[in-house]
Amino acid sequence: MKRKVEMKPGRACAGAGGSKTPRTGFEISLINTRDRRLAAVAVELGRLLAREFPHARGAQACVVFTDDATITALNRRYRHRNVPTDVLSFPMRHPDPDTGRRTLGEVYIARARAREQGREFRTGYYGELRRLILHGLLHLLGLSHREMRAVDRKLEGNG
Structure with missing residues (x-):
């Protein structure tokens, strides 16, 4: 039975029932997908980010795949822009109540935008x-667009 994720930032990771990457130092849970190819991307990015950002080791993040209507609603509510977007990041700094692991936050990705782009x-x-997941995770790690350009290019070259 597929778990319906409440599309409210801060809730998707709680008891995340999506596919999880094995312990790579940085765990990425994928919500609303069972795509094995995406799971492999998450493992790869978890390893890269744990290597490049030692402070991320032992942390976790969730990537939620969604539709245009949901991402538009989130964009409207949290960014005051009533249009669909490709990726939104919602940083958090609290431990997961179920596991005690540090949760960096949630990344929401609109599949239709990814397909078009x-x-x-x-x-x-x-x-x-892959690019959108990486972009969102770099935001969760605290990087601004300016700071992430060089890191983004370096990490994209590893995939």
Whole structure:
């Protein structure tokens, strides 16, 4: 039975029932997907981020895959922009009540946006999803767009 995730930041990671990466030092739970290819991407990014950001070791984050309507509602409520977007990040700094592990936050990704941008940027659907997951996770690690450009390029080159 597929668990319905309440689309309110701060709730998706609680008792996350999605697929989880094995302990790579930085655990990424994927919500609303059972795609094995995305699970492999999450493992790879978990390892890269644990290596590049030692302070992230032992932490966890959730990536929630959603539709345009949901991401538009989140964008409207939290960013006051009534349009769909590709990725939103919601940082947190508290331990998971179930595991006690530090939760960096949640990343919401609109699948339709990823599909369109994958065609537009010629990265393909999975290439674009990887880019969006990485982008969102770098925000959870505290990087601004300016700070993440160099790191983003370096990490994208590893995939």
